[in-house]
Amino acid sequence: MLNARLLVLLQILSLVVASTVGTAQAAVIGTADHYAQQSRSQQIAVVDAVLTRDVVQQQMVAMGVSHVDAMARINALSDAELQQLAHKLETLPAGSGALGILGALFLVLLVLEIVGVTNIFTKL
Numbered sequence: 001m002l003n004a005r006l007l008v009l010l011q012i013l014s015l016v017v018a019s020t021v022g023t024a025q026a027a028v029i030g031t032a033d034h035y036a037q038q039s040r041s042q043q044i045a046v047v048d049a050v051l052t053r054d055v056v057q058q059q060m061v062a063m064g065v066s067h068v069d070a071m072a073r074i075n076a077l078s079d080a081e082l083q084q085l086a087h088k089l090e091t092l093p094a095g096s097g098a099l100g101i102l103g104a105l106f107l108v109l110l111v112l113e114i115v116g117v118t119n120i121f122t123k124l
Contacts, residue, residue, distance in 0.1 A: 040079060043086035047074050050089050051108070055101050063109060065118055070108060073117050081111070 050056060051070055060070065077085065089104050112118045 036079065040082060043082050044074060046086045046089055047082070047108075050101070050104050053101060056105050059102065059105050065109065065112065069117060070112065073112050073115060074108070076115075077111070085111070 048071065051060070051067060051074075057067065060067065074082070074085075085107065088107060109118065
């Protein structure tokens, strides 16, 4: 009789513990946080659009930087740095051609060098 009650008590206790362990939590996100996240994803898309161009890809390969490494570093940029980079890429003159793309590539590689992801400029 005592064993049956103990068994039922253990079953109830295990049910209570199992039902409270996996609770989900939700919170309200503010408008400024939502806008900042949306703005960041748009800026990353702008930078990625430049980095996926054929000319930029060729120059990156020639300098020993893969697209994956560059995107990993771009994702690690702060919001201010990413905003500045995206703004510079958007304001490049339309007719600058390869010179503008190479300037943007140089800017990305300079950021990568400063952070220590690559060692391009120390090899020169």
